[in-house]
């Protein structure tokens with residue numbers, strides 16, 4: 096049994112350590128030791144400087160009985176639903192053909208992409224079981240699988256592993272909905288074998304008191320593709336992190352994200368795409384709008400290893416500040432060790448275009464309607480690439496509800 | 503009728519319009535000509551109500567109602583239309599959505615019923631043909647990928663759709679070829695009527711071959727330096743602005 100290294104743990108950290116220690120198996124004990132080395136991520140860690148989870152969790156969220164299940168954020172989409180209630184997965188009926196779903200005891204090590212991540216380690220140390228989803232070789236699964244996270248106040252961890260065998264295709268929807276004060280820590284590991292294709296769509300709608308951390312580690316094999324679109328509405332602190340490793344030649348990654356935050360909410364989009372094989376391509380588009388005293392964080396990094404020759408990767412991040420108190424923090428990063436690559440990034444933070452606002456009003460639109468139309472157009476670009484009309488409509492509807500209130 | 507009396511407008515603390523008086527009776531088309539920097543665009547923005555243009559003195563009424571206290575969208579709802587010298591591109595907003603949303607906002611403000619989708623589409627297609635914009639362009643985001651001339655056609659398309667009580671056209675002719683100038687003339691002619699007025703701002707006389715103005719005013723350093731009939735534009739074409747700038 097390893098010893099706790101954490102000096103001066105917060106009340107929550109002490110509780111997390113004690114709970115995990117009580118149930119430790121060898122694999123879980125080593126995860127626990129790695130978590131204990133840093134504790135909850137805080138602002139003195141470079142990649143957490145804008146998202147201080149330790150501070151946000153100064154007060155331990157007290158568990159309350161009975162979770163609140165709001166309406167589905169993907170209401171209009173026919174999907175196979177797996178409800179994850181306070182960290183426990185449940186489903187009814189048989190999964191779509193080609194898909195196997197099970198809950199297994201947690202004995203495995205973390206996959207390499209996230210093995211050094213404090214929250215992944217906390218998750219691995221804390222959960223007794225994890226969800227496994229696998230898609231059989233060659234299966235083209237049309238019906239999306241919906242991981243619907245719901246929960247009330249309290250602390251919860253959830254770990255799911257998903258594997259797409261060669262040539263298979265699937266769509267994963269994730270909605271994160273919470274009520275009250277909570278800390279939700281989810282970890283998704285994805286393995287895409289040769290020529291597999293996964294589309295992942297996420298709407299994260301935490302409560303204003305909720306602290307939410309969702310981490311995904313995605314391995315992309317040769318000729319495989321991973322596309323993701325996420326809409327983040329923020330919480331007390333909300334981190335949405337994706338680590339993608341292109342480990343096979345000619346793999347493709349497309350990341351799109353939108354942040355809409357108001358009042359005192361905070362949302363953080365952090366991503367890393369690692370190019371470790373030749374001929375891979377990636378696009379990343381991020382748009383954020385912040386109102387009130389809200390804060391929108393974007394950290395995007397492309398890491399092109401020496402093996403990543405002929406990488407073609409482009410990143411664009413833009414944020415709109417809708418009033419004085421709102422804040423956007425952007426950190427786009429390229430780290431390139433291969434010499435024959437095409438990589439670029441652009442980042443901009445600004446206010447609504449006064450010329451366009453005036454133009455709209457000259458054409459008869461009241462100021463509020465002009466603002467809504469402009470913000471909608473700005474953020475809407477993130478959803479343009481969604482090729483499923485029902486899923487696109489779910490994103491646009493949630494964005495429209497936000498605009499009605501905030502703009 | 504548009505009536506401007508002793509108007510003073512400052513931009514960023516500098517007085518640009520310095521006591522301008524002008525009356526455009528209903529049913530008439532007046533042209534304002536003037537050298538670069540004389541305040542033509544400042545006048546049009548001030549009339550349309552752009553915030554950063556401070557009206558420090560004077561008055562402006564449209565059909566008897568003072569417009570200077572109104573917000574830009576309220577002026578639009580009263581029928582004031584500005585054709586922009588430099589129309590903007592608005593990514594993410596499809597042309598037709600925008601025009602329809604704007605049209606219905608104006609209708610709503612003046613208590614009229616919204617235009618049905620079918621009715622709108624029919625009118626829109628017809629006006630698009632009139633201004634010479636092809637359908638493919640109209641499926642795009644507003645003005646994105648349009649040439650300078652196409653943006654001006656888009657302004658004329660909106661003017662034709664909105665049928666404003668009073669239109670201020672700020673250098674609609676700049677960047678247009680001969681055919682397009684004729685098109686602008688056709689749109690103005692089709693809208694011309696006893697209850698409608700136009701203020702056509704231009705740098706050159708050539709647009710006025712297609713729009714026969716009732717009166718021509720010469721704007722120099724924020725004031726009307728001279729007014730006259732259409733012949734004034736021809737005189738200007740021959741001898742330039744110098745005689746007026748020297749006097750002003």
Ligand SMILES: Nc1ncnc2c1ncn2[C@@H]1O[C@H](COP(=O)(O)OP(=O)(O)O)[C@@H](O)[C@H]1O
Pocket residue numbers: 513514518536537538539540541542543544545
């Ligand atoms: N937004 C602005 N800020 C500062 N100065 C301006 C602005 N707009 C116009 N001006 C100044 O006002 C004067 C008149 O400009 P403008 O009305 O655009 O002239 P015109 O349209 O006749 O060419 C010019 O000297 C110009 O530099």
Ligand SMILES: [Mg+2]
Pocket residue numbers: 542543544587672673
């Ligand atoms: Mg001008």
